[in-house]
Amino acid sequence: MASQAIPKKVLWVLLFWLAVPLVVVAYLFVGPRLWPPAEPGNIPSPTLARLLNESIEKAISQMNPNWSPGLIPEAAANTRTFLGEVSEVVARCSMGPREPGQKWNKLEYHLTRVDGVRYKPIYTGIRCGRSSLIYRAVFKDGQVAEAYTDGSERQRPVEDVRGIVREFGKSVTWSDRDYHPQRYYPPPPTSPSRADIEKQWE
Numbered sequence: 001m002a003s004q005a006i007p008k009k010v011l012w013v014l015l016f017w018l019a020v021p022l023v024v025v026a027y028l029f030v031g032p033r034l035w036p037p038a039e040p041g042n043i044p045s046p047t048l049a050r051l052l053n054e055s056i057e058k059a060i061s062q063m064n065p066n067w068s069p070g071l072i073p074e075a076a077a078n079t080r081t082f083l084g085e086v087s088e089v090v091a092r093c094s095m096g097p098r099e100p101g102q103k104w105n106k107l108e109y110h111l112t113r114v115d116g117v118r119y120k121p122i123y124t125g126i127r128c129g130r131s132s133l134i135y136r137a138v139f140k141d142g143q144v145a146e147a148y149t150d151g152s153e154r155q156r157p158v159e160d161v162r163g164i165v166r167e168f169g170k171s172v173t174w175s176d177r178d179y180h181p182q183r184y185y186p187p188p189p190t191s192p193s194r195a196d197i198e199k200q201w202e
Contacts, residue, residue: 038093040148041134083139090112090135109172109175133153
């Protein structure tokens with residue numbers, strides 16, 4: 001009897017160690033589909049729209065060579081041109097609430113231009129959690145015309161929400177630098193021609 005029990009134990013151990021990886025893989029694959037990142041609600045939030053515009057104006061006020069050395073004087077005006085090209089920005093988490101590795105679950109801004117082009121998600125570094133504010137900011141004429149949420153922001157003081165969205169303006173406005181650097185920086189110096197190099201050695 002003892003000789004028959006040993007193989008059964010070994011079999012169960014093997015089955016266990018085979019099942020664990022399968023469960024983990026299934027969790028990693030199915031988890032994002034069963035528990036995707038939360039989407040914004042459809043409740044208008046005029047006060048949130050005002051706070052987002054405040055954040056944008058503060059970011060634009062700092063877009064000058066004195067505040068940010070290396071920028072061209074036209075950077076602020078060019079930023080407003082860019083904002084006029086924005087259709088909407090959605091703030092949501094990068095991962096669903098039950099996906100593994102929650103410490104890497106960060107708030108992202110998903111920007112769409114009026115021509116339908118989507119920028120790559122704008123990374124904020126802000127960790128997502130149950131209290132994260134998920135919203136959709138709809139732009140018109142370079143400003144946030146409407147903001148939509150699930151209404152949860154109304155459970156907090158306005159000053160707290162102002163602090164939560166304070167980085168919105170900087171993150172959104174700076175995102176265009178990767179796509180149109182000429183709007184914000186002087187052109188790179190041209191490489192000297194071969195003749196110029198030869199003259200340097202005369």
